[in-house]
Amino acid sequence: MWQKAESLFLCYLLLFTCCTGAEAGKKKSEDSGSGFWGALPYMAVGAGLMVAGLPALGFTGAGIAANSLAASLMSWSAVLNGGGVPAGGLVATLQSLGAGGSSVLLGKTGAVLGYVVHKQLEAGDAEDGEGEE
Numbered sequence: 001m002w003q004k005a006e007s008l009f010l011c012y013l014l015l016f017t018c019c020t021g022a023e024a025g026k027k028k029s030e031d032s033g034s035g036f037w038g039a040l041p042y043m044a045v046g047a048g049l050m051v052a053g054l055p056a057l058g059f060t061g062a063g064i065a066a067n068s069l070a071a072s073l074m075s076w077s078a079v080l081n082g083g084g085v086p087a088g089g090l091v092a093t094l095q096s097l098g099a100g101g102s103s104v105l106l107g108k109t110g111a112v113l114g115y116v117v118h119k120q121l122e123a124g125d126a127e128d129g130e131g132e133e
Contacts, residue, residue: 039118046114047107054106059098070094 054060058068065071070091077091078084085091097106 038122039115042114042118043111044114046110046112046117048110050106050110050113054094054098057094059094061099063099064095070098 058065058070064074073094074085074091077086077089081089
């Protein structure tokens with residue numbers, strides 16, 4: 001059920017991005033980078049970083065990799081919590097995601113984050129452009 005909701009939300013973002021490139025009353029320029037094609041690189045990079053990021057940090061399907069950032073986080077968490085890693089904590093959640101092989105979920109999350117970054121950068125460029133006129 002949750003994956004269906006995420007898929008629908010991601011589809012909504014893609015369609016919204018495709019269809020709304022220009023603001024009301026403003027003409028859309030040819031090279032503005034708005035819309036689907038402008039957001040696509042950000043979404044692809046975000047998805048790729050999320051899918052490859054957890055194993056690279058040491059949260060693998062076989063457990064936490066030795067001498068990795070994940071091992072350091074696990075040690076730090078155990079020290080702060082009296083010798084054990086708390087269930088539902090940051091380290092446990094990241095390990096659960098890394099071990100679950102839920103790359104589809106991570107990819108969707110990364111794509112949404114990439115879209116948000118694109119929109120934030122686009123809004124910042126629009127503010128910069130307004131001050132120059």
